[in-house]
Amino acid sequence: MNARELERAYALEVFPKRDLTIVRGEGACVWDDEGRRYIDCVGGIGVASIGHANPAVAEAVAEQARVLVSCPGIFYNDVRARLLAELVSIAPAGLTGAFLCNSGAEAVEAAIKFARLATGRTGIVSAMRGFHGRTLGALSATHKKEYREPFGPLVPGCPRDHRSADRRSGGHADGGTGRLTLRADSAIRPGSNGRSRGRAPRPRQTRSR
Ligand SMILES: Cc1ncc(COP(=O)(O)O)c(C=O)c1O
16 A cells, blocks of 8 residues: 555544645655655644754754653753753743743643643633644634534633633633733734734744733
């Protein structure tokens, strides 16, 4: 069986697929199994933003795999320590710590939990048309009902429209929410309240009160 047949046979499929088998990449390009080249306009959906088969990345990954494959958070680790320090050194002023995780959805889950811990409140307001991932918390903040509705009940207190949240509670989603603004793909659309109008479309999650 070829790749398409194997995936069709064995994957618990969650994505509608393009009829294309991608087998390798270099820089901003990827190739299919028939040797056709494409420009990867999604950067591996944000994962390969510094290019495919980047020699420095490949070498660093291989080198680390030869030294230590994984180090759980219950121990200190020299390489992780350097990464954390480097991340904080280039982060915007006021961000003094970093949380390392494996996916966008995990980052959103962490943001929701950090916000709950920091504020003691549970309401989450996310931007209209935003996509935040497919885990239950991230899904609760995701706009498209086609993604959410088959999986309810989701996390309560997550209106996906700040205007309805504001209307209901005079500014707060549940009358006492810590506002976590999850701003992602929706940032390419002008905000209805003028605050985000004209901003560059940078995918990001930000927290504000
Ligand atoms: C804006 C945004 N947030 C979160 C996610 C979820 O990321 P992941 O697929 O790594 O869990 C995505 C994935 O496409 C995304 O585009």
